[in-house]
Amino acid sequence: xxxxxxxxxxxxxxxxxxxxxxxxxxxxxxxxxxxxxxxxxxxxxxxxxxxxxxxxxxxxxxxxxxxxxxxxxxxxxxxxxxxxxxxxxxxxxxxxxxxxxxxxxxxxxxxxxxxxx
Numbered sequence: 001x002x003x004x005x006x007x008x009x010x011x012x013x014x015x016x017x018x019x020x021x022x023x024x025x026x027x028x029x030x031x032x033x034x035x036x037x038x039x040x041x042x043x044x045x046x047x048x049x050x051x052x053x054x055x056x057x058x059x060x061x062x063x064x065x066x067x068x069x070x071x072x073x074x075x076x077x078x079x080x081x082x083x084x085x086x087x088x089x090x091x092x093x094x095x096x097x098x099x100x101x102x103x104x105x106x107x108x109x110x111x112x113x114x115x116x117x
Contacts, residue, residue: 004066008088009059013050019092022054023047029064029098034071041101042074046085048094051116055089074100078110086114 027043044064046055063084067077078098086094093115100108 002084004063005084005088007059007063007066008084009056010053010089011056013052013054016050016052019049021047021049024055024057024060026061026064029067031067031077032069032071033103034073037071038103040074040103043099044081045097045099046094047097048085048089049092051090051092053089053091055085074098074108074110078112082112082114090116092116 024046025043026046029042029044031040031042032038033040046060048055064081067081070077072080078096081098082094082096085091085096091114093113095111095113098108098110100110
């Protein structure tokens, strides 16, 4: 288990018999490009249908902030975050969209999904 994943906390879903969609937006995500050392900025949009657990928001924010100084590619960080959240929350469905800001004339959107089916 990574040190970052230990930051994530959950709470019990009060409506486990009902499918409902939770959407959290985090417009202040930052990490570092491993090639240039320049900062990368993104908005992360997390969408999920919980089963038994929901992610606690303060812990989610601290988890996202833990990537601030990490040199990691867009694709890797997006997949790593989804993997960690799925491991902790065990949702029915989860989708993470990372909208990275323009750098060098190119904007990037990385979309990763998980389904328990």
